[in-house]
Amino acid sequence: MDEKINSVLRTAVVGYGYWGPHMARNISQISGFELSAVIDLSADRQAIASEKHPGTPIFSTIDEAIKSIELDALVVATPTHTHFELAKTAIVNGLHVIVEKPLTTDVPTSMELANLAIANGCVLMVDHTYVYSTAVEQIKSLVDSGDLGELVYFDSTRVNLGLFQPDVSVLWDLAVHDLAILQRVTGRMPTAVSANGGQHRNAKYEAAAFLTLYFDDLFFAHINVSWLSPMKIRRTVLSGTKKTVLFDDMLPDERIRIYDAGVEQNESTLLQYRLGNILVPKLANSEALRTELEHFRECIKSGSQPISSASSAVEIIATLEAAQKSMESGGFLVQIDYSVC
């Protein structure tokens, strides 16, 4: 419980490139937050931030900012390889932190941040925005209520013509979302992964990746992510013995469809399928990012762990590391070790 939090969370955003401006704008608009500073090394980006947020202090480094003003929280929106140092500095200085995904690209550094945050009484949240969406909440409630029956498979496609990340494969940019959704709605993580990837001739890392995830029973998952598709697809299917739910994020008014369908064994031991009604539930209009920020603030107040905590992110990173390893071997099955998480 952070007693120093009163009405407003004084928040700085470090990194004003692609995602930073988005966070800065939201923080400046959501009540309970104050955009107290923007931090970026680039003079050009400082100028843009200055124009968008007149009156907000601008700094070149986090150290400068901490020295100059009072801060309660930091949003880290810089390139992935800088996350560790920035988050560490913030935590050591007693700030609550939101880090853009992925937290880091290996388990040890992620674990170190998670532990450091606990030791310093700071909330450390990873920005897995999807897990705060009403669509994912709806899927989770279908699982928890037993409406889907026993889970059979999860299949997710997340492809578009995307910005190639210069220093990581598409796994770390896109599959991280699918794993966060999978973790949130099923409460489970895979025991092993086989992954394959494809490269564009002009790029260094895989621009398309295909993961098959194995669990400790017959439940299985598949994830198809790519920066190469001119069609933007965001479709996630979770199928159970009773019902199947489809999440299509490209259909703003009909994100969720629940199919009353399943595969069943009849008397004669043959498999039969059953296909019934489809329900498109009305979802509340709340925005995921607002929900996420409010949840962050709530966790600070109550001293509790966020849904997208650093330790839940560590499990995802362990899976991504294993997937990257499998991908580099051409699909070899890699066991995932969560014992250190």
Added chain:
Amino acid sequence: MDEKINSVLRTAVVGYGYWGPHMARNISQISGFELSAVIDLSADRQAIASEKHPGTPIFSTIDEAIKSIELDALVVATPTHTHFELAKTAIVNGLHVIVEKPLTTDVPTSMELANLAIANGCVLMVDHTYVYSTAVEQIKSLVDSGDLGELVYFDSTRVNLGLFQPDVSVLWDLAVHDLAILQRVTGRMPTAVSANGGQHRNAKYEAAAFLTLYFDDLFFAHINVSWLSPMKIRRTVLSGTKKTVLFDDMLPDERIRIYDAGVEQNESTLLQYRLGNILVPKLANSEALRTELEHFRECIKSGSQPISSASSAVEIIATLEAAQKSMESGGFLVQIDYSVC
């Protein structure tokens, strides 16, 4: 060249279960063909055939049929494990043969049939219907003309709530279509495959399968097939450096979409994407099955090999065998040996 073929191809259909009635009806309606007999062991199915095709002779076995009437051709629409014996008998008796896919489930038996057909001067065609569709023809012409540029990737999804095959995995039922399309439009076959699968708890074989196919350059392919999805999806993407083509077989009036889009390297060595117009070409209305049957007849007349020849099918079977082996090992990369094909 089959001189005995005059105006009409006297054709029998063996197997009157799911696919047989469909073929029998088409053969009875397409000019140049005569439905000369239906062959099925089951009295019930014989009765149904008799009602649908009054006057057409019905037999229990192929031997009976061959003994009793004059035949030029046989369509084999029986369960997969019977294909080899039936096709062999037909060829030995000098009949031209169409076999439902897959031809057989291993390379040696498929090769034996291919060689036997050549030795006996018979046309042996595998029913890869898709390769005779106007949509696939259109994709092929985009590749051949260079409109797509150099090929980057192929990604195909073929899922629905399907009849579980009792004795083979979904690979042999569905992925065979994607491989036939891939082979037809690119003229290439993979050098290695990594495959993974998922099982339904009540079934013996994989009901979902995911293949990644590697080639002798950076071109790659992915195939996702399943009998478990309440949504029926039939989407195939072929992407090149200049354009990308999408084949969606569930949109009867707009099966093909050509995206003027690509990923390009700019001066500064960064990758950029370009997204332009989309073209939905008008396709001719011809039916694939009619085109296929006319092609079969044409090959008999001219003595040439059909597009979906037994030897092209052998390459597909070699790939499926390797994929099945990889799938059973959890994704281990398996090299594909075409030297025997």
Added chain:
Amino acid sequence: MDEKINSVLRTAVVGYGYWGPHMARNISQISGFELSAVIDLSADRQAIASEKHPGTPIFSTIDEAIKSIELDALVVATPTHTHFELAKTAIVNGLHVIVEKPLTTDVPTSMELANLAIANGCVLMVDHTYVYSTAVEQIKSLVDSGDLGELVYFDSTRVNLGLFQPDVSVLWDLAVHDLAILQRVTGRMPTAVSANGGQHRNAKYEAAAFLTLYFDDLFFAHINVSWLSPMKIRRTVLSGTKKTVLFDDMLPDERIRIYDAGVEQNESTLLQYRLGNILVPKLANSEALRTELEHFRECIKSGSQPISSASSAVEIIATLEAAQKSMESGGFLVQIDYSVC
């Protein structure tokens, strides 16, 4: 009750142009019916019929057919202006009759046929195929159960790039379907109509028509039909105070969508809308034409009036006549007189 009907209804089809072959094929396949003859004046069309239905007698005129063979029923699939004479001849000769829509293009001749059929103990059915579809049955049951609440409006769009009828406007070709659906699902007919139309410069009659239908309360309906649209649209909306149902005939797997939505008055007398879940019910797979033919046979057996009886068709023709009159005046409101129906 027609005692002479035993197991099979001996049925002739007159008119083997566009719709006739479709009916002939269905009649030859549905049990309980026998295709006993095809009648057409054109030698070319006789030849086609002969090839499609080997063994079936072919005649040039209905009189020839009646003289030569035993018939129980006649399907009239000739141009509209010939319906009256052909149906009359059939009824006078004791045949049960199905007539393609529209029955005729004026109330008096339609009434004469309706009365003649009653006098001769014949079933006279108009081929309003839609009213026998599972989708329309579903809408009707939503109305009858009160699920929709009180009816607010009906809005139907039926446009495509169509064959121009040489002797009637699009009203008689397409709007007839919407009126048949409206009549079936609501059990109501309009009291007045205002209609407008548009012509193609090369055609004599209206190729697009827009109808607004008024009833004896605030319920209203609008129908938009056209032969000029390159997009084929078949969408019918029926909205009530509680729910709204959408029938989209171009979506074979999701023809019906039920919106839990409505407009309501709140305390402060302001209107508010409410938008909730959407349900896509699973519809039975039965084909409308088969249901229609079985219903025809059932009516003959039991001596009852068909759903799409001649007298229900007369109401539709009265509405179309009024609409045509209004359309020719540029939208003048025309009262519809059903007193003669």
Added chain:
Amino acid sequence: MDEKINSVLRTAVVGYGYWGPHMARNISQISGFELSAVIDLSADRQAIASEKHPGTPIFSTIDEAIKSIELDALVVATPTHTHFELAKTAIVNGLHVIVEKPLTTDVPTSMELANLAIANGCVLMVDHTYVYSTAVEQIKSLVDSGDLGELVYFDSTRVNLGLFQPDVSVLWDLAVHDLAILQRVTGRMPTAVSANGGQHRNAKYEAAAFLTLYFDDLFFAHINVSWLSPMKIRRTVLSGTKKTVLFDDMLPDERIRIYDAGVEQNESTLLQYRLGNILVPKLANSEALRTELEHFRECIKSGSQPISSASSAVEIIATLEAAQKSMESGGFLVQIDYSVC
């Protein structure tokens, strides 16, 4: 030419209800504009404006604002019946004005404003946002280039579950958009209109309206607008003898589709249709409202008339007045008199 305009247009927004906040936000963000004041009678809305735009002066009336600060322009976003007085006051005080549609609800008052603006050297623009969209620009260029051929018909559907306007029918709220698009892309206005409407039992004015518009040749148009549909539809079709263009505003990535299709007369004087490719052109990403505001500023600088000038709005109002009159008579054809425009 307004010499006093230097770098920034000092702009006030009057009316901070539904549309006002939207305009205020845009004005505060687009360079070349300064949000100099918000004006609203309601203390509650003043408070909201104050929170959203800290530092911006808030006033209760336009007179107060004019007295207190320097202004160059006013955006009128109040209820329709107040437009006339507010715009007049602004113009008399030398301000350039943007008025929310409709300008007024009758021709004389609209004309008076148009004339007053000219007399005072002010730019008076009506906020017909659609005419500044890239989609409408694309349609206009297809017409102007002759690609569509001669125009055949225009058909627009604009329905949703909408806020009922308390003092006008849906015509003035929604059909005004379709008329503005029609005017912009064809450069033509109808000579006569027949309109029909439907009421909700709890509302005073028509909540659904159907217009058929006649021109001085065979070209015709139909508009279907409603506040009663749970499905939101925004579809406009413009069909020519050579091609047809479809504008579907609900498909953000594929707003425009160009059908290479038409109806043609063949040698034998029969009408035939032709259906070819479909093209989905890539549209520029510019936002309509930004384009509109930049155009407003440009007109002020150059002293020219805006595309959505008061005088073009007068033609639309004349049409809407005629349509309202026709609607109240049940569809009677009303000639439209533009002589006063």
